[in-house]
Amino acid sequence: MKITFLGTGTSQGVPVIGCRCEVCQSSDERDKRLRTSAMIECDDMRIVIDAGPDFREQMLRTGVRTLDAILLTHEHKDHTGGLDDVRAFNFVDFPTIRPIDIYATHRTAEVVRKDFDYAFVSNKYIGVPEMRLHEFDPKKDFEVKGLSITPIRGHHSERFEVTGFRIGKMAYLTDFKQLMEGEIEKLRGVELLVVNALRFEPHYSHFCVEEALDLISKVKPRKAYLTHLSHTIGLHAQSENKLPEGVSLAYDRLSVEI
Numbered sequence: 001m002k003i004t005f006l007g008t009g010t011s012q013g014v015p016v017i018g019c020r021c022e023v024c025q026s027s028d029e030r031d032k033r034l035r036t037s038a039m040i041e042c043d044d045m046r047i048v049i050d051a052g053p054d055f056r057e058q059m060l061r062t063g064v065r066t067l068d069a070i071l072l073t074h075e076h077k078d079h080t081g082g083l084d085d086v087r088a089f090n091f092v093d094f095p096t097i098r099p100i101d102i103y104a105t106h107r108t109a110e111v112v113r114k115d116f117d118y119a120f121v122s123n124k125y126i127g128v129p130e131m132r133l134h135e136f137d138p139k140k141d142f143e144v145k146g147l148s149i150t151p152i153r154g155h156h157s158e159r160f161e162v163t164g165f166r167i168g169k170m171a172y173l174t175d176f177k178q179l180m181e182g183e184i185e186k187l188r189g190v191e192l193l194v195v196n197a198l199r200f201e202p203h204y205s206h207f208c209v210e211e212a213l214d215l216i217s218k219v220k221p222r223k224a225y226l227t228h229l230s231h232t233i234g235l236h237a238q239s240e241n242k243l244p245e246g247v248s249l250a251y252d253r254l255s256v257e258i
Contacts, residue, residue: 001042001168001258003192006058008250009033010198010230011078013054023231030236030251034058035078036174036228038194040167045147047071049165049172055082061253065092069144072104073174074162075111083116083129090130099130103144105163109135138163152187153180157205166190170258171219174228177205184218192258193221194250196228200242209233209243216247225250 007013014033015024023031035052039062046064048055049071059067067089073079086100104112112133113120119129136142138151138161152164154176164173169191176196187193197212206228207215216224226243227250233239240249 001040001170002255003170003172003194003258004039004041004062004255005225005227005250005252006037006039006048006062007034007052007054008227008229008252008254009035010228011035011076012230014229014231016231019231021231023233023235026235028236030249032252033229034252036196037079038172038227039064040170040172042147042167045069045145047144047147047167049073050079050174051082051086052078053081056085056088059085059088065089066098067100069101069103071144071149071165072102072108072112073164074105074156074160075108076156076160076175079175080108080112080115083112083131084119085129086131087127087129091127097130099132101132101134101144103134103136103142103149105138105161106135107161109133150186152183154178154183155180160205168258170194171221175205176207177203177211179215184215187219190219191222192256193219193224194227195224197226197233198228198230199232200234200239201232213244213247222246223256224248225254225256 034054037050040047150166155178156162156175171190172194174196195212197209198206224247
């Protein structure tokens with residue numbers, strides 16, 4: 001199994017429009033972060049977690065021509081805003097049309113149907129994205145073409161729930177502020193844990209670095225990466241040195257074999 005970090009930034013990305021801080025002006029490619037997303041490749045299957053506004057650019061950077069499914073963590077636009085661009089995968093082998101399977105909780109699926117209503121009407125116009133929307137129960141495991149996936153439930157804030165995913169020995173959590181009771185047990189035994197850490201200072205709706213490290217210390221993976229990083233995390237080269245052994249800042253286009 002391989003995970004490729006397609007994007008590791010927040011909803012604004014890094015650099016932030018109009019910002020003149022040292023991170024946003026950095027020439028280090030590791031400080032340039034598209035909106036958070038990841039691609040999982042296992043055997044002949046390719047799954048993307050979240051498709052935000054940078055989805056098109058992220059897919060072009062990978063050079064892939066096929067995609068089996070997209071898993072959505074929640075309904076916010078920095079995680080769903082690029083779904084229209086699945087059209088490219090639908091028609092890459094035209095005249096064969098290949099719909100893309102989208103997996104989401106009921107709440108997230110409702111938002112997708114609203115925001116992309118033209119893709120779900122009975123009388124579609126030619127060229128709309130072809131999406132097969134599957135609702136999963138976040139309390140139960142589900143399968144994507146035979147691959148077992150365990151949802152990890154959490155809160156983004158008091159208003160919003162969010163879902164992480166465990167796939168084999170890897171788990172991916174983004175936009176978490178709190179895990180629901182008992183969910184840590186589902187992470188036991190993972191070798192690679194990816195978890196959000198917005199910045200070093202506390203935040204009301206995202207893990208900060210200290211909170212992410214606390215979760216990592218409880219799960220005890222062989223390796224952990226922090227993602228969904230804002231420009232206030234500091235320069236990659238400097239902030240990386242502040243982390244304990246076995247924990248690193250993820251960066252765009254990093255690939256890790258599991």
